[in-house]
Amino acid sequence: MTTSKHEEIAASLTRDILIGQYRCGERLPSERDLAARFESNRGAVREAMKKLEQLGLASVQPGGARVAPLHEASLDVIGHMLAMGDLPDEDLVDQILQVMQSLITLAAESAVRRASDEEMMEIRERVRAMLRPDHDRISHAQARFELMSAIMEASGNLVCRLIARGLLLQFAPRMVPLEGYVELNLDGHREYVQRLDIALGARDVDAVRVTLEALSNFNRESARQAFVAVKSSPLRGKVAAS
DSSP, X not given: OOOOHHHHHHHHHHHHHXXXXXXXXXXXXXXXXXXXXXXXXXXXXXXXXXXXXXXXXXXXETTEEEEOOGGGSOTTHHHHHHTSSSSOOHHHXXXXXXXXXXXXXXXXXXXXXXXOHHHHHHHHHHHHHTTXXXXXXXXXXXXXXXXXXXXXXXXXXXXXXXXXXXXXXXHHHHTGGGGGGOOOOHHHHHHHHHHHHHHHHHTOHHHHHHHHHHHHHHHHHHXXXXXXXXXXXTTHHHHHXX
């Protein structure tokens, strides 16, 4: 896919801001300087600045653009942060997993309270699909996604669904370099899934919350171990080039 000039400029400036080359409150280069640096016209620079403003990384004023506080950025900046190196940042990945756990728990609690019997049956069918013994990494990930989608839909919480989807769309593609290093402890995972099925069947909000937290910790530990494995692998260079 061809990258337009304004996208090239925006991507470069985004990276510069995220690595700290331009700090919060600091003025970004002028349109003229950026046009010269990237051998482009000022129109492309203006479009790039609009993109930075949409991301919440810069505040564009008549006198120029300044770097905005990162904590005020759009949720879309997470994808850029995850793409900073050959591997996503381990701490950022863990933070995202924690937030995703909170969102799915919130949705599950709501679903337990408000879902119809038919909707609850659909959720439990998705839970049981995760217990299939023939899962590989791809099919297991798909089963997890389908379960999350069913819970989110039954929750009736649109805001929760939008945030979770926004995170997942940025998160999932950046985890590809780690996929081959994730060890699926299906026996351990199966135990938590079975507990979840029982808790959902009983519509036990507390049990659902505790089980999802335990399942999240299990997944976070799997991710941590994958980072350890890929960083110590002699194939690390190939990961960076992929």
